[in-house]
Amino acid sequence: MDLHKLSLSKQLEGLKKGDFTSTELTSHYLNRISELDGQLNSFITVTEDQALSQAKAADDRYKTNNNFSLDGLPIAHKDIFCTKGVLTTCGSKMLSNFEAPYSSTVYEKLDKNGMVMLGKTNMDEFAMGSSNETSYFGPVKNPWNIEYVPGGSSGGSASCVSAELAPIATATDTGGSIRQPASLCGLTGIKPTYGRVSRYGMIAFASSLDQGGVIAKSAEDAALILEAMSGHDPKDSTSLKLDQPDLTNNLNNPIKGMKIGLPKEFFEKEMAPYVLKSIEEAIEVYKSLGAEIVDISLGNINLSLPIYYIIAPAECSANLSRYDGVRYGYRCEDPKDIEDLFMRTREEGFGAEVKRRILIGTYALSAGYYDAFYLKAQKCRQLVANDFSEAFKSVDVILSPTTPGTSFKSGEKTNDPVEMYLQDIFTIPANLAGLPGLSIPCGEHNGLPLGMQLVGNSLEESKLLQFAHSFQSNTDWHMKMPNI
Ligand code: GLN
Numbered sequence: 001m002d003l004h005k006l007s008l009s010k011q012l013e014g015l016k017k018g019d020f021t022s023t024e025l026t027s028h029y030l031n032r033i034s035e036l037d038g039q040l041n042s043f044i045t046v047t048e049d050q051a052l053s054q055a056k057a058a059d060d061r062y063k064t065n066n067n068f069s070l071d072g073l074p075i076a077h078k079d080i081f082c083t084k085g086v087l088t089t090c091g092s093k094m095l096s097n098f099e100a101p102y103s104s105t106v107y108e109k110l111d112k113n114g115m116v117m118l119g120k121t122n123m124d125e126f127a128m129g130s131s132n133e134t135s136y137f138g139p140v141k142n143p144w145n146i147e148y149v150p151g152g153s154s155g156g157s158a159s160c161v162s163a164e165l166a167p168i169a170t171a172t173d174t175g176g177s178i179r180q181p182a183s184l185c186g187l188t189g190i191k192p193t194y195g196r197v198s199r200y201g202m203i204a205f206a207s208s209l210d211q212g213g214v215i216a217k218s219a220e221d222a223a224l225i226l227e228a229m230s231g232h233d234p235k236d237s238t239s240l241k242l243d244q245p246d247l248t249n250n251l252n253n254p255i256k257g258m259k260i261g262l263p264k265e266f267f268e269k270e271m272a273p274y275v276l277k278s279i280e281e282a283i284e285v286y287k288s289l290g291a292e293i294v295d296i297s298l299g300n301i302n303l304s305l306p307i308y309y310i311i312a313p314a315e316c317s318a319n320l321s322r323y324d325g326v327r328y329g330y331r332c333e334d335p336k337d338i339e340d341l342f343m344r345t346r347e348e349g350f351g352a353e354v355k356r357r358i359l360i361g362t363y364a365l366s367a368g369y370y371d372a373f374y375l376k377a378q379k380c381r382q383l384v385a386n387d388f389s390e391a392f393k394s395v396d397v398i399l400s401p402t403t404p405g406t407s408f409k410s411g412e413k414t415n416d417p418v419e420m421y422l423q424d425i426f427t428i429p430a431n432l433a434g435l436p437g438l439s440i441p442c443g444e445h446n447g448l449p450l451g452m453q454l455v456g457n458s459l460e461e462s463k464l465l466q467f468a469h470s471f472q473s474n475t476d477w478h479m480k481m482p483n484i
Contacts, residue, residue: 003028004164008073008221011167015062015072022062022072026055026116029074033118033165036484040141042150042159044079045087046119054116061114070228071114076166078157079120080127081212082201083107090203091123091135091153094323094330094349104201105233106170106212113228118166122156125351126320127177127205129153130423133414134353141410142185143482144448148407151181151423157215158185163484168216168225172202174209175308176402176427179439182215183402183451186441186480188468189215190222192461194434195240197226198233206315207238209308209431218478219440219468223247226461242459250462251469256290258467261395263298266426275401275450278443282452282471283399289470294395298387303380304429309421310364310377311432316354317361323349356417385433392457397467399454400426402439406448426453436461440468441477449480 003025006014014020030048037043051074058072082088082100089095103111111117124134132140132155140155142148143163150159154171158181161169171178173191182189190213197212204210212229216222224247231244260283283293325331325345332348335341350358364373391398403423413420430437435458439451456464472478 004032004167007218008167008216008224011073012070018062022055022058022116023052025072026051026074026118029118029166036163037160037165039146040143040159040163041138042122042140042156042163042165043076043119044089044091044122044137044156047086047117050086051116051118058114058116068112068114070110070225072116073114074116074118074167075110075225076118076121076157076160076169077107078123078154078169078171080123080172080203081107081170082203083117083120086120088120088203089137090127091125091137092350092354093136096136096330098329100201102201105198105235106202106229109229110225121154121160121169124153124155125354126203126316127153127172127174128316128353128357130176130180130420131408131413132156132181133410134351136351139410142407143484144186144407147409148448149184149410151184151407153177154181154215158182158187158189161185161187161215161217162482164481168214168221170212170229171215172210172212173431174205174312175431176424178213178215179402179427179437179451179453180423182439184407184449186449186477186482187215187217188219188222188438188440188478189213190226190438190461190464191430191436192226192230193240193436193459195238196230196436196459196461198236198239200233200235204319206312207319208315209312211431219438219465219472220251223251223465245462247462247465250466253466254290255286255467255470257292259292259294259395260286261294261296261391261398263296263301263398263400265298265301266400271401272405274443274445275405278450279399279401279452282442285471285474289474296391296395296398298384298391298429300380300383300387301429304384304432305421305425307377307380307384307432308428309360310373311381313357313361314364314374315361317358317365320354320358325349353417381432384429388429388433388435396463397454397456399452402426402451402453406445406450430455434458436464438464438468440471441480443477444480
């Protein structure tokens with residue numbers, strides 16, 4: 001049986017009915033990984049032995065009818081989530097020897113629900129990038145065409161789900177790293193409201209923007225797992241004091257009469273004709289389902305990219321100061337003295353993009369420049385957030401493309417950081433405002449998938465998923481998978 005063709009809820013049903021065991025399901029994916037991942041490089045570590053023992057434990061629980069809510073379902077974790085006793089690299093040489101001494105809350109929550117970890121997925125170094133070409137462990141390929149990038153930074157998670165090497169994967173999004181790779185790989189990716197998912201044990205890039213979520217094959221699958229990942233965590237001081245939300249019950253409710261906002265600033269941008277066409281067709285689908293389309297304005301949205309490229313590097317420069325070769329991770333050989341130890345460890349342990357961000361961030365935070373750059377960026381960030389609050393007084397969700405186009409060829413943008421940064425032009429605003437956003441497939445161009453983005457008001461993941469699910473119940477873009 002093609003077990004990898006089943007949705008997560010069908011897999012769960014199959015496990016419950018005893019149609020197949022978790023050991024069978026897990027082995028099926030492990031076999032696909034060993035057969036196909038050589039050409040994709042979507043995993044940094046495959047945790048075969050641990051997966052099979054977790055699967056066996058789930059099977060034993062089924063035998064005694066003592067099972068957990070997601071018992072025996074496989075998942076891949078982005079290598080940014082600490083997993084006790086398992087290599088956790090964040091795509092960096094700096095952590096290439098780091099076995100986490102504890103597990104992230106995300107891992108713990110899914111583990112407690114019985115999920116089986118297949119392995120740790122490749123990613124841009126410290127989650128900085130949009131093409132998964134900055135990983136110390138080599139670039140990841142897009143299963144739709146291996147000459148193209150899968151997007152980043154959660155490129156490994158997107159690549160492996162798209163090639164059906166895992167039914168679902170965790171991911172993180174600081175400026176677009178869940179939605180952009182989901183868009184480029186033809187998948188559904190959701191970044192929840194800031195604070196919804198605990199950041200405990202999720203290696204920090206830019207703490208005020210980072211948020212965990214999932215990349216899945218459908219909104220239905222995403223809802224099932226995101227629900228289990230969410231909820232208050234006393235170990236994360238920015239975790240919202242809210243219980244686990246119900247994200248699945250609302251999926252089938254009609255969206256008739258609900259309002260979709262189209263921000264004029266996004267649609268004024270020069271947009272590739274095929275992008276506009278796909279988005280217009282998606283809008284028609286929503287109209288046919290009874291949604292109302294409203295033109296809106298987000299007046300300060302065009303400031304988002306410059307704001308982000310002050311705040312994210314500033315926070316990263318502070319967060320990455322901990323990698324000094326003293327406490328854990330990579331250490332240079334034969335340091336002359338303590339200064340040499342710090343300097344050479346960081347010189348040798350970090351890649352070029354990470355160094356570029358640390359330099360920009362350190363500069364933006366330095367005495368005399370702090371007010372002019374960092375503080376100013378924070379004030380402007382508030383303006384963007386205010387625009388969204390205003391807009392959500394009159395609409396339910398905001399629709400746009402996720403990315404300026406389909407995937408691009410490996411190497412095409414590596415020498416032009418600004419070109420690369422422009423990949424996130426549509427996704428960054430939601431991070432600045434802390435809002436939930438998702439991407440779902442809505443078209444194709446030259447055999448490569450394309451996504452649309454929906455951004456919701458704070459804590460309205462359920463409504464976003466409802467919009468995504470109603471689209472997916474009436475179209476089949478999300479059903480298309482690459483021939484790998
Ligand atoms: N591409 C953006 C960056 O390089 C966003 C990355 C992310 O969301 N982690 O910073």
